[in-house]
Amino acid sequence: MVPLLTTPLPVPHGFTTRLGGVSEGPFASLNLSAATGDDPKRVEENQQRVLATFGHPPVAGLKQVHGTEIRLVEGPGVWEGDGLLTRTPGLLLRVGVADCYPLLLYHPQGAVAALHAGWRGVVGGILPKALALLEGLGLDPKEAHLAIGPGIGGGCYQVGEEVAGVFQQAGLPTFTPDPKAPGKYLLDLEKALILQAKRAGLKEERIYRVGLCTHCEPTLFSHRRDQGKTGHMWGMVMLPR
Template sequence: MHPPIEKSPAITEAPAVRHGFFGRRGGVSEGEFASLNASRSVGDDAANVVDNVHRAVMALKGGPIEVALAKQVHGTHVHVVDNGFRVGDRLEADAMVTTRSGIALGILTADCAPILLADPEAGIIGAAHAGWKGAVGGILANTVAAMEQLGASRANIIAAIGPAISAPNYEIGEEMADEIRAQFPDAADFIITEGWPRPHFDVPGLVLSQAKSLGIGTVESVGSCTYAHPDLYFSHRYATHNNTRAGRQIALIARG
């Protein structure tokens, strides 16, 4: 029995591309990390994490393939997974792109926005992790540029933005709001001040707007708010508010 998976309709229709956004259900981890935790750095048993990632990979229905994961640091660096890439390496990056088949690009999140991208015609895929710092810093634009350097065309790229914390549940405070307005004015419209005593920030909305402004051919949103659905997803903020620890869900994309 495969774990539940959420998919982009457009990427699903693309030939030779497999993908999926996974939540917290369908794994073997227990307690705070029940049950499909994909991170070894949160305190879960390593053997459980290996089993969980394997379950997610097999749910893509492309057989047992390796998973490329980066050490995500809330930055804007994009790593090219080429023939010299070793799966055991965890280089610092918040996005990866590749032309390789037989390997899945994986992104771990627990409120930040996972973004899966594919240019089916060129055979190029990408995956990006967009927290607020990565989003305002341009991680999506950098990922698209890296895909273009490999031969992709942004008009042919399909981008799917996965489950992330929504603006109603992402309060940021005045200092952070002022920092965004001063340093990243293009993101200021996604600071919401009406309806709450303190400002909130719409990260998925910002990423969606950026994707459209970049001229990406097809843009879709997949899944729901991570904070609002703790039964479906891991949410770092929800866990913090409830004095517990959050696991990490995985998003995967692979060629073939």
């Protein structure tokens, strides 16, 4: 079975690593995206290995655009956007990442969501928007559970003054000056996400972190560390059948 990173999120879910697949070279070994330049047949085999761990369910996926649009879906398919939300049991939601954060939400009254959050998604409020969407469905967002998968950590994610300024303006001052690079900042996206979750009323005991930095951890793909020549991982969640 393909190894998955999991959290206490009380529904079937997981975050893949780069282990357990058949891809080679910079894509070794569990690359899940054919858009990277990897052999599509190897990618298909990798995907099937991952889906086998969930019993080969129908899958809803995304053509991600680094935005904040969240699609409410009832069945399998591929949508343009950066988030999926469903109330359909047995439908697996998946997002692809290689430094951005995969976020998984579960509501005890029967809803799950998968979100892709890079810096634009975080500062644009994709997480608060997902919680507002739950509220629009008549579900109390304060009762939601949140799992934050691996992403580039605050000690590794260097940004310029412009990006830091956008976070400051958004009330998310989760950055510090980079002591090794004048005019640059180290941005902590996970800290910003947790701040947003708590502001929305999520209880701290329902916020779960994998706590791994993609840039530091060699068993994870990292777009920045590998200078763009790398694979993609998945974050996945579904309501039990």
